[in-house]
Amino acid sequence: MVMFFVVKLKDLFEKQRDYPWQKPDNCPCCNSQRLWGHGFAEAIFDGYDKPLLLKLYRCPDCGCVIRIRPKGYFKRFQARVETIRSSITLKSKSNRWLPGISRTRQGHWFRALKKRIKAYLTETWVKGVVAGFDYLLQLGQVPVSRSI
Numbered sequence: 001m002v003m004f005f006v007v008k009l010k011d012l013f014e015k016q017r018d019y020p021w022q023k024p025d026n027c028p029c030c031n032s033q034r035l036w037g038h039g040f041a042e043a044i045f046d047g048y049d050k051p052l053l054l055k056l057y058r059c060p061d062c063g064c065v066i067r068i069r070p071k072g073y074f075k076r077f078q079a080r081v082e083t084i085r086s087s088i089t090l091k092s093k094s095n096r097w098l099p100g101i102s103r104t105r106q107g108h109w110f111r112a113l114k115k116r117i118k119a120y121l122t123e124t125w126v127k128g129v130v131a132g133f134d135y136l137l138q139l140g141q142v143p144v145s146r147s148i
């Protein structure tokens with residue numbers, strides 16, 4: 001189970017295990033209010049050369065493990081949602097990639113999005129890839145996820 005909270009990545013990078021995490025009020029699985037710390041999970045983010053430690057909680061009542069992820073990032077993605085969207089926008093409008101991020105990664109995002117639009121919004125979708133990105137996002141999906 002993943003919960004998205006505002007996380008100051010720069011502070012987290014500096015403070016590591018001493019970062020003041022905001023504890024969820026209750027377990028998202030069973031609503032229990034007894035959540036225990038359950039260590040940390042490493043995660044890579046753009047702009048940081050070492051993995052950051054994301055806090056884990058465990059609910060003693062139902063056994064659910066909760067991972068805290070920073071708002072503004074998709075699960076399993078290192079780049080900000082806004083950065084991914086900018087890349088898609090630039091590619092679709094002027095057929096170029098954003099500077100500073102590998103073309104391979106940007107190509108993966110773009111192709112995954114097109115595949116997903118086809119799968120979920122079908123061939124009848126004519127509003128373009130950027131609108132498709134926003135629409136899938138509204139549906140609660142990760143628009144550039146490769147698993148369909």
Ligand SMILES: [Zn+2]
Pocket residue numbers: 027028029030031032059060061062063064
């Ligand atoms: Zn629980």
